[in-house]
Amino acid sequence: MSYLSELAALTDELIDAVAAVPKTQKRKLKSLRESTVQSLLNQNFLRTNQFEVQNQLTGLVERFRVVNREPLGDALEQRLEALKPHVNDFTPEVLQFLLELSDKPAQKSRLSDLERLKEPEKDAVPKLTWRQIAKEDGWAQERALWKILDHAPSSDEEDYYELEEAPSDVSVASPSTASSVPDDAPPTAQDLAIKLPGGEELLRRILDSQDWRNATHDLDSQGRQQKTPVTSLQILREVVFMLRGLPTSLFDPACKPVPGYILEGVSWQTYDALVNTFSECGRKLAPLRIYAGKKEKEEPLLQVFQDSLQKALQSFDHELTTIQGRFVATHKDVIVSLVAILTELGPSLAPLYVLSGIVQQVHRERNTKAFRYLELLYDAVGMAQMEGSLDAYKLLGTIFLDCFQVYLKPIRFWMEEGELLAGDRTFFIGKSSARPQLHQIWEQQFHQLVSPEGVLNAPRFLSPAVDRIVRAGKSIVVLKHLKRYSPVATRVKAEEPPMDFAAVCSDVTSFAPFSELFGNAFNKWIQSKYHSASITLLDILFDSYGLSRAFDALRCLYLMSDGATSDAFASTIFRQLDNFSTSWNDKFTLTEIAQEAFSQCVAGHRLSADIDQRYIADSPAASRASVRSTLPAIRLIYHLPWPIQMIISPAEVKGYQTMFVFLLQTRRAIYLLKHPLLGTTATPARHQSTYYLLRTKLLWFCNTIMSYLTTLVFAPNINKMDEALQHALDVDDVGEVHSRFLDRILSETCQGKRLRPIRDCILDVYDLAIKLEDSHQAEMARLEEEQQEISRLSTFSASQQKLQQQKRKTRAGRTASLYSKTGLGVGLDGEGDGDDDEEGENDAAARNNKWKRSIMEDARGRGNSTAAVMKEMHSDFERHLRFVASGLRGVARGSREDAAAKWDLLAEMLEGGIKEARHVF
Structure with a gap:
């Protein structure tokens, strides 16, 4: 991964952890990302975190003690204590620099190297060596000193012969070695060499057999390069070395055939096809050997994958050694057949080809996650099974399940403890930086990590089980908040089913697809950790917090399942509306009405009511003129405990409220028609x-x-x-x-x-x-x-006839008497509410x-x-x-x-x- 891509990925994680901006606000996210990256790029000289350096040094001391290097840990601790009086502003940078330079200090550090840091004593006498003596005495210039005296019996005189050239750098044997040689007959190189019968002939034959390597490929009379014939055994030896990644003469470092050679007794086309077939094998294995030989990866998942590749290559190399041994020490006649060797290596090469293809595919992809190897291995195992390649199926399945064991560690820790491993980037669960309310813990505290394209940050084959994994961990988290969590050490731990190849892909179920075998085994593994916490939490919700009673209360209040109580509540409201009364139009009065009506099905202290003023009409007459006014303003509020609110969310309560209003409107129409x-x-x-x-x-x-x-x-x-x-x-x-x-x-x-x-x-x-x-x-x-x-x-007509028979009185008196007796004060428009007998009517x-x-x-x-x-x-x-x-x-x-x-x-x-x-x- 390049520096800029890694910086961009870390910046996205930083913004997600600190700013907590929703992903829908793409413009704000883009602005924050650009400003953050610009700020990071402009900081060229960042200070070292001195506390982190101190923690690393303390952890290094503890690591020395854990791996049984206590003297080394004591030495480091003593020097850290001695450094404290001399600490300055640059001390953290220097220590951080030393930590960066360190390479596996627990394995490679030697306590004896500390002696070299000590200053030499001033009065110490330097040691004298033979090299210094020879240089001072000029032994190199005394050529007679290097003549070898031959005391042969046939010679009467001393014959001397001089070495071709005296060594430029004299290396003198110790006196004890020189004194052990008799002065009268010093041994020669020929005397010291082991002489076998026929050894010279054997040496000559060996040199002749390898003479083809030094052959010059000149051009013939027709301008074509001359071919050097080689035997099948020689080609076999070169092929074995090439497949093991060693340098050869027939193949160049890129595993391509070197021109100029030909197999004895066959045509050039046959040799070219055969040697190119072996060359293709080497080229396919080369990326695998390069990846397996690289420095160990930082992520554990990649480390175990690299280790599995090394073991597979080691097994293949052992097979090559066995084949080579058959032709080195032969006790009977053996036919050397390159085609037979190629056929013999085919089953072993097939899974290695697949692994090499996986390595190359991941290398070609950009910004791949570590678990990408698991996805490709999973597909490769299924394909090998369908093709009927049993050897490839076993090897690839074993490597896949070995790697998957490492991926199970964060899953196991999450499902057993409800916590996330610090610094783990391969897990698919993330924790929100904001602290949610208690009833929002289940939905908002933890979330599944997905890419911008909406792809889950987990292997594809885990998709069916992701939800259960997430739920199991969240159940542990909720149990901890409820003070009902029992640590793993104090509870009976369910036996964990094995997840190795022998258990997952047993011989009894060998005909079943690998995906089904793995799914069944992994489901059993999850069930061993999932069932306990989830069932415990449900039992607590139903028994201790009354989840069933909460459902019944919602049905009684909002769905009006109890007709008697619902009629009591609704009739009271309808009578107030028909009487144009506004006394009920108050949340406290409405709460009292609701608590009195629903007292038999819900707890009164959990029930309250409210009025939404948006639906209240301006006048009492308008409030009762339609079911769309006043009735939608009535809000019943049932207060649930926060664990129950994890299941019955406020948004769902709004749905209940919608049904309550519709039922109230229906009852309103029925009430008017029935009365x-x-x-x-x-x-x-x-x-x-x-x-x-x-x-x-x-x-x-x-x-x-x-x-x-x-x-x-x-x-x-x-x-x-x-x-x-x-x-x-x-x-x-x-x-x-x-x-x-x-x-x-x-x-x-x-x-x-x-x-x-x-x-x-x-x-x-x-x-x-x-x-x-x-x-x-x-x-x-x-x-x-x-x-x-x-x-x-x-x-009025009868009164008029009676008045005509009476004596005429004054008009004013007759008129006053007439109005007082007949009640003409009531007008024709019916507005006669000023009489004394109407003053006692109620409002x-x-x-x-x-x-x-x-x-x-x-x-x-x-x-x-x-x-x-x-x-x-x-x-x-x-x-x-x-x-x-x-x-x-x-x-x-x-x-x-x-x-x-x-x-x-x-x-x-x-x-x-x-x-x-x-x-x-």
Whole structure:
């Protein structure tokens, strides 16, 4: 990895850990990244962290003691203590420089090297060596000194022969060695050499056999290079050396054949094809040997992979040595066949080719993770199994599982302790730098690491098990916050299934695919660590924190599963609305009403209520004029413990609130239709029949919707949820079951965005119920007023006849007496509320009369008769009913959702109320 790419990767991690900017804010992330990289690049002379240097030195001392190098650790500790009085500003830099220069100090350091640091004593006498004596005495110039005296018996005189040249650098033997040689017959080199019978002939033959290496490849008369013939045995020896990565004469360092040689007795084309085949083998193995011979990697996963490659190459080299040994010490005639050797090495070379391809592929890819080797090895093992290459399957499978053992370490630590290994970049779980609230620990404290393209930072073959791994660790974290966690040392640890090749790929299951064998073994391994923590946490949530009671409370409050308590709460609100009372429009009063109504199904201290002022109308009359006003403002709040909030999130509570409002609106329409104002004897029969016909249809529609909600939506889904909870294994499973339940009921009750027009049309039908009752009450009030007016006029006529028979009095007196007896103070517009007998009426009656007058005045202003209004409302109902039924049919046919069947069933229920011919008024 280049310096800039590594700096960019580290900068991204720094921004993620410190700034915690969401990945959706790409512009802000890009700005932070550019400014941070620029700041880092401009800092050319950064100071050394003195505390980190001190920690490294302290850790080095401890390491010496751990690896049984205590004297070396004591020496380092003594010198660190001696350095303290001489510390200055540059001491950390110097120590850091020395630490960077160190190379495996625990293995390569020798305590004896410290003696060289001591200054020599001033009075010490230098040691005298024979080399110095020879130089001072001039032994090199005395040529006679280097003559060898031959005391041969046949010679009467001393024959001397001089060496060809005296050595330039004299090396004199010690006196003890020189005195051991007799003066009369000094040994010669020939005397000291071991002489074998026929040795000269053997040496000559060896030199002749290797003479082909020194042959000159001149050009023949036709200008072609002359070929030097070699034997099959010589080629075999060169091939073995080449495959072991050693220099040869037939192949250059790039494993290409050297021109100028040919195999005896075969054509050039045959030799060229054969030697190129071996050359290709060497070229394929070269990247593998280069990678295996490099300096050890820093990451443990790469270290074990490199070690596995070295073992595989060592095994292959041992096989080459065995083959070579067959032809070195032969006890009988052996046929040297290069083709047979190539065939023999084929099964051993196949997995090495695959490993070499893996190394080259990773080298070509940019910014690869360490676990990329695991992915390629996993694919290679499966491919070898499908091809039927048993040797390659075993070798590649063993290497893969050996490497995977190292990758299991962070997974094991996470699933057993709920913690992450410091500095581990290969794991796929990260921890948020921000500290979340308690109920957000499960969702926000830990997260899966993904690339900008959305790819998980983990091997592909682990994708099916990633969620369970994450959940197991998060369960441990939550148990620690609940003070219910037992460390591994204090609890009974489940036996961990082995993950080696013998256990994963046993002979009994050799015909099964490797992916299936590995998946089953890894699932067993995860289950041994996953089941305990997850089940313990679920038991605590259900038993200690009442998760089941929380579900029941939500159903009672928001889904109105208890009809009696729900009616008690809703009826109180509806009566206040009909009486134009504003006393309930307060969160404290509303909380008291809710706690009193739902006291049998929920704990009172956990229940409260609130009012959303956005849905409150300006006047009491407008508040009751539609189900879209006032009712959506009512908010029930059920306070859950923070462990339960990990499963039932605030966003899901909003879904419950949506269902609560819709049920409250349905109950509002049913309440008005079930409590009508009875007509008087003076009510026209036609008006009563029209009213009761429309009221019956509206009541049928509302009851159909309510029956659909309770019997076809809530009851089946609640039963399905309860059954699914029995099989849940962890918090995420319970949360998923609850989320699916809530999504289903919201979808099946037409609360989604796609069915919003249908839901609005249903609310329009509910508003028709309010409008119908308002019109009916206005008509009843008008008829009652007409009766009172007729009675008043008849009383007034009788009084006039009686006054004519009496004596005439003064006009002022007669007029005053007439008005006092007949009550003419009540005007024709019906506003006679100034009499003494009306002063005792309560405020509710006054508001009700005022509302009746406003409706009557509004009807008179429009000039519409009651029959016309009823006919218009009936037409609106028929139109809304057809729209809802046809809309549900259309959406059900064009949707693939599970709720489509329920929509179709609701449409069928509503179509039963549609008539071909409208009622004629």
